[in-house]
């Protein structure tokens with residue numbers, strides 16, 4: 481059976497795309513992965529080697545049934561990883577989708593029977609129609625947060641959205657966990673370790689191993705190569721190995 485994991489959060493930029501692209505590379509070393517770029521910014525698309533404005537068939541076309549999933553799927557240079565790309569046309573597609581009956585089910589139906597072991601859906605940074613569609617399609621949702629009060633305040637909003645989707649559409653949706661991302665070193669201030677402590681006391685055992693901050697992440701994106709392939713020995717590659725193993729231990733992967 482295919483594991484479909486949505487990576488989503490309620491409050492903007494926190495490491496979702498980095499988590500999706502990095503885990504895709506790690507999982508792709510032994511299994512067949514599809515990354516679904518569900519964000520109009522197209523960051524996963526560019527990171528996996530395609531300038532977003534140059535892709536012809538996108539997730540938006542699939543959701544509006546102008547193309548099949550197979551027509552949208554692209555190979556990538558990363559072993560074991562294929563991509564359903566997106567670009568800024570997804571915003572217009574989402575508006576058009578709003579008048580479609582059963583819009584929340586479109587992604588689930590498109591992914592039914594997909595030939596892959598793992599599908600990772602990179603969601604936009606808000607609880608939009610597209611994010612809801614991803615939660616309806618998924619077996620599990622993974623959220624990410626930076627260790628600041630402002631960012632962790634988005635976690636309850638995400639949990640509420642998950643509960644609403646479980647009630648309305650997808651009772652089997654599992655809340656897989658929370659990945660603390662872009663975690664600065666302890667020397668950068670007590671506030672970060674205080675927030676990490678709060679995260680653990682509030683959400684344990686749902687808190688994944690933390691992912692530290694590293695300039696290599698931006699470097700890897702600029703080179704359009706996932707971090708583990710770009711820098712196999714970087715500390716953040718090691719951190720994502722730990723997140724991968726943690727997800728495996730929880731039966732999510």
Ligand SMILES: Nc1ncnc2c1ncn2[C@@H]1O[C@H](COP(=O)(O)OP(=O)(O)O)[C@@H](O)[C@H]1O
Nearest residue numbers: 492493494495496497498662692693694697698
């Ligand atoms: N572990 C990390 N260390 C340093 N920078 C990071 C790390 N993870 C993400 N970033 C940077 O933070 C920004 C947001 O990350 P991204 O993964 O695109 O988040 P999102 O998809 O949630 O918007 C990007 O500029 C990215 O390069």
Ligand SMILES: [Mg+2]
Nearest residue numbers: 496497519523
């Ligand atoms: Mg992103």
